[in-house]
Amino acid sequence: MRAALMFEAGDVRIEEVPDPRIEQPTDAVVRILRSCICGSDLWPYGSLPHTDTGRRMGHEALGVVEDIGSEVATVRRGDVVIVPFVWSDGTCEFCREGLQTSCRHGGSWGGTHFNGLQAEAARVPQADGTLVSVPVAEDSALLPSLLSLSDVFSTGHHCAVTAGVGPATTVTVIGDGAVGLSAVLAAKRLGAERIILMGRHTARTDLGVEFGATDVVAERGEEGVAKVRELTGGDGTHTVLECVGLENAIETAFGVVRDGGTVSRVGAPQYAVVPMDFRVFLRNITLTGGVAPARAYLPELLPDILEGRIEPGRVFDRTVDLVGVPAGYRAMADRDALKVLIRP
Numbered sequence: 001m002r003a004a005l006m007f008e009a010g011d012v013r014i015e016e017v018p019d020p021r022i023e024q025p026t027d028a029v030v031r032i033l034r035s036c037i038c039g040s041d042l043w044p045y046g047s048l049p050h051t052d053t054g055r056r057m058g059h060e061a062l063g064v065v066e067d068i069g070s071e072v073a074t075v076r077r078g079d080v081v082i083v084p085f086v087w088s089d090g091t092c093e094f095c096r097e098g099l100q101t102s103c104r105h106g107g108s109w110g111g112t113h114f115n116g117l118q119a120e121a122a123r124v125p126q127a128d129g130t131l132v133s134v135p136v137a138e139d140s141a142l143l144p145s146l147l148s149l150s151d152v153f154s155t156g157h158h159c160a161v162t163a164g165v166g167p168a169t170t171v172t173v174i175g176d177g178a179v180g181l182s183a184v185l186a187a188k189r190l191g192a193e194r195i196i197l198m199g200r201h202t203a204r205t206d207l208g209v210e211f212g213a214t215d216v217v218a219e220r221g222e223e224g225v226a227k228v229r230e231l232t233g234g235d236g237t238h239t240v241l242e243c244v245g246l247e248n249a250i251e252t253a254f255g256v257v258r259d260g261g262t263v264s265r266v267g268a269p270q271y272a273v274v275p276m277d278f279r280v281f282l283r284n285i286t287l288t289g290g291v292a293p294a295r296a297y298l299p300e301l302l303p304d305i306l307e308g309r310i311e312p313g314r315v316f317d318r319t320v321d322l323v324g325v326p327a328g329y330r331a332m333a334d335r336d337a338l339k340v341l342i343r344p
């Protein structure tokens, strides 16, 4: 079968790789219907040192179960399933607590040791704990939104939930990428009435407004902080959803959070130190967030998509086949595409 491999920064190729097959009785093999390129794929795309073997890419997918191991009980051949961005057994203490990203028998896609999901098919370990069947056809118009539960929308939701967003909280979302826009939609879904979106790409912030943002702040840095404070009577917002991962974004987050408030970060941090110094101590700020346990949120979020109340799949603004994946990476890196859907 064919799959996407990255050989070094800027070099993604589609190559023949071995077909996935059942290796453990708890495995499933899934034919990929839809995958996508993640903002986090752009970090290696900008910096990966050369590798002769290539690195398998992709960690978000939705597909059809083609084969199952002898111990798999919750999914059947022919099921359309969501593949969350980590696999998990569903039975250990962490999984039972809803933190599948720390599963004792879990793992993640891609790299040099395991298959990635930007491919025609994949072996899914711990199929019972990982996969979620959805009652839709292989050509359903809901596929993009269902795919978003595999990572991007679940990550935005995790950011809002860990920040404590609800009807009584004001929200600032930092970043108008696909995760930031997902965080806006998640905050709106949780009842937030005031959602300030910090971003400067109008095509993206326009979608943010449709998702529920009440204000857009295009300024960055100190100017951006001043603008958000001006909009909030000088105080800042109760919650800040940091969806970028760069140092200036986390600094802005501490600048716009209200005293006693919460900063949640879900952008993969490209910084080593968070400025939680004495000044922040005096303001009683909570820092939370982290990698999202997408699997934990699926039962809660699925009905809203199946019943048409939310459409997080609107973050996909370009569709490619496998051959188009290298161009898809380029388009996202050039900020020419917001998020690229792959239809292998």
Ligand SMILES: [Zn+2]
Pocket: 088, 089, 090, 091, 092, 093, 094, 095, 096, 100, 102, 103, 104, 105, 106
């Ligand atoms: Zn587990």
